[in-house]
Amino acid sequence: MSRLNTKLEAEGAEFLVLGHLLLRKIAAYKTYTNMPGYDLVATRPESNKSAMIQVKSRWRTGAPGFIIKNLDSDFVVVSLLNRGSKDGKAEVRPPEYYVFPTSVIESAPRSKDWGRVNFNKIPDCSMYKDAWHLIDDFLQG
Numbered sequence: 001m002s003r004l005n006t007k008l009e010a011e012g013a014e015f016l017v018l019g020h021l022l023l024r025k026i027a028a029y030k031t032y033t034n035m036p037g038y039d040l041v042a043t044r045p046e047s048n049k050s051a052m053i054q055v056k057s058r059w060r061t062g063a064p065g066f067i068i069k070n071l072d073s074d075f076v077v078v079s080l081l082n083r084g085s086k087d088g089k090a091e092v093r094p095p096e097y098y099v100f101p102t103s104v105i106e107s108a109p110r111s112k113d114w115g116r117v118n119f120n121k122i123p124d125c126s127m128y129k130d131a132w133h134l135i136d137d138f139l140q141g
Helices: 007-023 102-107 133-140
Strands: 027-030 040-044 049-058 065-067 075-080 096-101 116-118
Touching (some): 007 096, 049 065
Parallel strands (some): 049 075
Antiparallel strands (some): 065 116
């Protein structure tokens, strides 16, 4: 099977993450030029802090990991879109989000060719599911 073009879905994932931040009263915006290393910037004017956030998305339900090459951000938010599978056999489910400090991804084993990180190689991976508070805590300090 040929590779799916998921460019629109990847853009949508950035807006989904942006929406989650805004709903948590975290001021954030999408970078509209292609900034290497990050897609969103979250800010806390009261503390004069900002956080650069890279959004990685996976279209397929049950994706075992994600590809990341540039680690020039404070956080990596992985948006599992869970849109099924190319063969139509996998179930479409609601999206899931994992909020990782970039240092966690830096220390995880990555494949040398693609920079692929598997979820099962990230220690305590489940504790990062919906961990939006990590960004808020970072901006407070």
